[in-house]
Amino acid sequence: MRGTSVAETQSSWDDFFVFNPASRHRRRRIKSIVREACAPFEKVLDIGCGDGRLLEELQAEFRCGIYGMEPHVSSATQRLKGILNGFYACDIEDAVVKDTFDLIIMSEVLEHTKDDAKAMANVAKMSSGHLLITVPAGPIRKTDVTMGHERHYTVDSLRTLAERNGYKTLACYVWGFPFHSLYRGLLNLAHDRVIHEFGQTRYGPAQKLVSRLLYGLFFLNSSRRGCQLFYLGERLQS
Numbered sequence: 001m002r003g004t005s006v007a008e009t010q011s012s013w014d015d016f017f018v019f020n021p022a023s024r025h026r027r028r029r030i031k032s033i034v035r036e037a038c039a040p041f042e043k044v045l046d047i048g049c050g051d052g053r054l055l056e057e058l059q060a061e062f063r064c065g066i067y068g069m070e071p072h073v074s075s076a077t078q079r080l081k082g083i084l085n086g087f088y089a090c091d092i093e094d095a096v097v098k099d100t101f102d103l104i105i106m107s108e109v110l111e112h113t114k115d116d117a118k119a120m121a122n123v124a125k126m127s128s129g130h131l132l133i134t135v136p137a138g139p140i141r142k143t144d145v146t147m148g149h150e151r152h153y154t155v156d157s158l159r160t161l162a163e164r165n166g167y168k169t170l171a172c173y174v175w176g177f178p179f180h181s182l183y184r185g186l187l188n189l190a191h192d193r194v195i196h197e198f199g200q201t202r203y204g205p206a207q208k209l210v211s212r213l214l215y216g217l218f219f220l221n222s223s224r225r226g227c228q229l230f231y232l233g234e235r236l237q238s
Contacts, residue, residue, distance in 0.1 A: 015203040017051045021214035022180060022228070026107055026134055027054050029175070031061065033232055037170060038103050038130045043085075045069060045101040045126065047092050048109035052076025052084065059083055067101065092119045102129030111135050111149045116161060124165040127235045131167055133158065137174050138181070138227035141188040158231050167233030176226025179217040184227055
């Protein structure tokens with residue numbers, strides 16, 4: 001069997017970014033936080049931008065300059081051709097770009113890093129305004145290991161990590177109880193099948209229907225309990 005290219009691997013996850021209920025709600029809540037606490041802003045960097053869907057939605061609403069970062073070239077460069085202001089094919093643990101951004105978003109990235117302190121130090125060097133992070137909270141399950149999670153966070157551990165790197169915490173809270181939490185638990189019961197059908201293949205009618213139903217239920221989730229963590233901070237001037 002021939003090898004799978006980076007472009008093919010990224011493409012196989014595109015439906016996950018579009019339809020997955022957790023991914024959709026993260027984008028929705030990120031935009032809500034940005035709208036209430038960060039606007040206006042001129043330049044946003046999305047570290048771990050995936051297919052660039054979040055950047056596309058931010059540019060449409062806020063008319064800002066959009067920049068993406070992934071360890072390898074992603075489908076965002078093609079999807080956002082003509083509106084993407086910059087793309088950096090580098091790992092946040094290893095590189096700092098020679099630019100600063102008044103909004104940096106790092107969604108579902110930090111838990112994958114080997115050295116999260118080094119990653120955060122690099123983020124801070126590029127930051128001149130707000131930082132918005134999402135990471136998983138709660139126990140590390142078999143599904144999380146398969147997805148490459150090195151650790152999960154608590155409100156206190158994430159706040160401490162950001163504040164040690166020069167941020168003032170504006171908000172930090174968990175979200176997702178009961179339906180997102182239940183969803184995460186159920187995924188773990190058949191994690192091999194779920195990873196294949198909802199992450200590594202194109203979505204068919206059944207996957208799309210399940211995703212839409214869950215997306216509706218997720219509107220009933222609490223912002224006081226859950227296994228999804230949101231952080232918003234502001235870079236302190238040195």
